[in-house]
Amino acid sequence: MYKGIALVILVIFGGAAAHTHKINAQSSHIRHFSLSLKEENNANDFCRDCVDTFDTLIYLVLDGIFELSIINTCDDICNYVTEKSGSPVLYAICAVGCDAVGINEFIKIAKEVDLDPIYFCESLKVCPINDNGDAKFKSFAILPSHAQAYSTFILDFAYESVNGTGTGQLVINIQTVDDIEISTTFLIESLKPGRYAERISIDTSPDPTCDPGTAQCEQWYPGLYNVTVMICNGECGSHHPNSQLYDMVNGSFRIDK
Incomplete structure (x- = not known):
């Protein structure tokens, strides 16, 4: 009924x-270009x-x-x-x-x-479970490899699933030179077997809405910025059933003086 x-x-x-939970929240610096996280899903x-x-x-x-x-x-x-x-x-x-x-x-x-x-x-049986799922990164690039602050860097990557995926997350972590970690998560609805391409933009302009009195505001100083991308079954880092790290990839870009 x-x-x-x-x-x-x-x-x-x-x-x-x-929409209140942070699982799909995007950093003001990180944007998702492509739509395949929602396409072709189960x-x-x-x-x-x-x-x-x-x-x-x-x-x-x-x-x-x-x-x-x-x-x-x-x-x-x-x-x-x-x-x-x-x-x-x-x-x-x-x-x-x-x-x-x-x-x-x-x-x-x-x-x-x-x-x-x-x-x-x-x-609650609202989100599908697939404990036999998998995903493996097949390519990963950050373009350009270096540029001055206020530039936009592009994460371009693809992953492949043989058995499909469970409901999970794509997590983007950026470790900055001033030790302010920038992190964004995206929900991945249960995907069918196949290859999925994604494109993420990183805007290295300081956020004009960030209040240094209440938050750490990234200024994008010159130096090396390390990037980690994870794809997980369930919530990344969760100890609950139906949760696991499928794959992880690392890269970096440099902001010039």
Whole structure:
């Protein structure tokens, strides 16, 4: 019952979700050019919406568990989520996930203290699992190899999967000369076997919106910048099931004086 209602709601209101979790957050310096992380995948927008709204959904579910004296059905908790959030997408994810595992298991999963969003959405059967998946980098280049600050560097790489992938992450880490680590993560929905090309831009202009009083602001001083790219099953670095590092590649670029 919940699944049918939720499917209709997601089709109509799919863009209304509040995207709060950092799993898809991009540094102001890093941008994703290509779209193949979403193309040719085995998943659907349920998975992406679930991961993106993880923080808000978990907060409201736990709040509902605390406030409601009795929770007998999925409708009890998911109606509470809808009432507090006003979001039909949050209702849809709550209803689909709860309907898939049952109310008792849903509450048990939500109460886990060290959840990460991919594991949570996989546990609710919203994101596909593929523990036999794989991915291997086939090429990697940073162009140009050196330039002055305010230039844009391009990460151009491709990876191949023989068995397809599970729901996972692509992580970009940049170690700067002043020891400010810049990191960006992208969700990879479950991919079919094949070869996937990606292009990432790195803008080495100082961020004019960065407030040095509240954050470390990268100035892109002359020197060597080391770049690491990881592709993972599940969240990179997670200890949960269905998580592993598929492959990692390193490179560097130099900012001239």
